Amino acid sequence: MKVAAFNGSARKDGNTASLLRHVLHRLEREGISTELVQLGGRHLQGCIACYKCFQNQDRHCSVTKDMLNECIDKMLEADGIIMGSPTYFANVSTNIKSLIDRSGLVAKANNDMFARKTGAAVVAVRRAGAIHVFNSINHFYFISQMVVPGSTYWNIGQGLNPGDVEKDDEGLKTMDNLGKNMAWLMKRLYN
Numbered sequence: 001m002k003v004a005a006f007n008g009s010a011r012k013d014g015n016t017a018s019l020l021r022h023v024l025h026r027l028e029r030e031g032i033s034t035e036l037v038q039l040g041g042r043h044l045q046g047c048i049a050c051y052k053c054f055q056n057q058d059r060h061c062s063v064t065k066d067m068l069n070e071c072i073d074k075m076l077e078a079d080g081i082i083m084g085s086p087t088y089f090a091n092v093s094t095n096i097k098s099l100i101d102r103s104g105l106v107a108k109a110n111n112d113m114f115a116r117k118t119g120a121a122v123v124a125v126r127r128a129g130a131i132h133v134f135n136s137i138n139h140f141y142f143i144s145q146m147v148v149p150g151s152t153y154w155n156i157g158q159g160l161n162p163g164d165v166e167k168d169d170e171g172l173k174t175m176d177n178l179g180k181n182m183a184w185l186m187k188r189l190y191n
């Protein structure tokens with residue numbers, strides 16, 4: 001089993017990456033292989049609504065000038081998908097939004113190709129707005145017919161400067177429990 005995690009933060013080693021790594025470490029301790037994909041420094045174009053994915057039905061976006069299709073391939077290879085985003089004006093980062101919009105439309109065009117994969121949202125926030133980010137990512141999972149594990153709180157960690165989330169004991173415990181619950185669920189779904 002494998003989980004692909006996507007860090008949608010512009011900071012490759014910021015708070016979102018720290019939270020994702022906590023979840024991934026727990027998954028690895030549970031015997032699940034993981035991969036962290038950094039979207040920072042890469043620009044994912046937004047969906048242009050060309051609908052060629054419905055014509056082509058090749059499990060890829062027809063826009064090929066960025067790494068979106070590479071991300072889709074990683075999502076297809078994985079049993080579990082984690083999207084992590086910082087909170088930007090109470091919403092997901094632009095790269096996560098592009099990943100959601102474009103991979104989501106490609107999935108719909110190809111018979112809901114992410115159905116029954118496991119998905120989890122991870123959110124870094126300075127203070128407020130994280131629930132909308134959490135919901136936006138989970139809405140992608142739900143419309144994709146994916147299975148979403150819970151944790152002991154919403155999957156949110158607080159911090160402003162890189163490394164600040166390491167002081168959020170409740171946030172870190174939530175990430176650890178998310179990893180445990182995701183592993184438990186995946187073992188029952190895919191073994």
